[in-house]
Amino acid sequence: MATAKEIFMELLSALPEDVPHIHESAWIDPKTVPFSADVRQMCADNRCGKYGSCWTCPPGCGDWEMLRDKYQAYKEAFVFTTCHELEDSFDFEGMQEAGAAHKRLDDLIADKLGAFVGQYVHLGAGACGICATCTYPDAPCRFPEKARQSMEACGINVVNLSRECGIKYINGADTVTYFSMLLF
Ligand code: SF4
Numbered sequence: 001m002a003t004a005k006e007i008f009m010e011l012l013s014a015l016p017e018d019v020p021h022i023h024e025s026a027w028i029d030p031k032t033v034p035f036s037a038d039v040r041q042m043c044a045d046n047r048c049g050k051y052g053s054c055w056t057c058p059p060g061c062g063d064w065e066m067l068r069d070k071y072q073a074y075k076e077a078f079v080f081t082t083c084h085e086l087e088d089s090f091d092f093e094g095m096q097e098a099g100a101a102h103k104r105l106d107d108l109i110a111d112k113l114g115a116f117v118g119q120y121v122h123l124g125a126g127a128c129g130i131c132a133t134c135t136y137p138d139a140p141c142r143f144p145e146k147a148r149q150s151m152e153a154c155g156i157n158v159v160n161l162s163r164e165c166g167i168k169y170i171n172g173a174d175t176v177t178y179f180s181m182l183l184f
Contacts, residue, residue: 004116005076005184011112019105023177025080026165030183033077034160035068039152048127055141056128056149064155071121071154074183079161081179083171095176099126102178106148109182117145121183123156124148151181 002010015021043051043058050057061067082105084098106124113120128134128147141147151158158179162169171177 003184004113004120007112007116008078008109008120008182008184011109015105016108019108020082020084020101022080022105023083023171024165024167025078026167028077028079028165030072030074030077032164033068033072033181034157034164035064035072035155036157036160037064037155039157040064040155043153050127053136054127054134055136055144056147057153060136061149061153067149067154071123071183074121076184078182078184079165079167079179080181081167081177083175083177086174086176088174091174098176099178102180103129106180110146110148114145119184122148123151123154123181123183125178125180126150127153151179156181 040058052059054060082102084101086094102125110122127150130143130146135142159169
């Protein structure tokens with residue numbers, strides 16, 4: 001039986017036209033993924049308004065040092081971006097559409113790799129939006145196999161990660177770039 005990584009590599013070579021294609025990507029050693037307490041502090045400052053409201057966001061997603069130790073124990077990490085044109089730097093609707101497009105690619109990957117839950121980890125961009133109202137903190141997550149943590153929620157400094165990977169964090173004026181990472 002093919003492994004999650006083998007299925008993923010096959011998927012990469014034949015991505016359908018209706019999802020954004022990967023802009024840049026890199027394979028790196030998970031031990032070099034930069035985790036930091038500072039990133040989690042930004043979550044606690046609640047700049048995005050999701051802190052304490054979802055199982056995939058802090059504090060519900062777990063202690064960042066525990067997540068760091070767990071994720072850095074994987075053998076390989078694949079980091080990738082999608083890049084999207086905006087009308088201008090105030091095009092918030094365009095940013096939302098770009099985020100949704102990036103999620104469609106993440107969802108496609110997750111659909112193909114769903115049978116391999118436990119053999120890989122998929123971290124995305126932004127809070128989980130599967131349910132209209134998250135069960136946090138009163139009841140367990142409804143779809144733990146589908147809910148994706150964002151890299152920032154785990155304490156990953158994505159700016160430093162982009163440098164580590166040789167991937168651009170910003171791709172020019174009037175564009176937005178989203179990151180995801182798979183661990184095998
Ligand atoms: S799948 Fe639903 S219950 Fe689980 S984290 Fe996402 S929104 Fe919350």
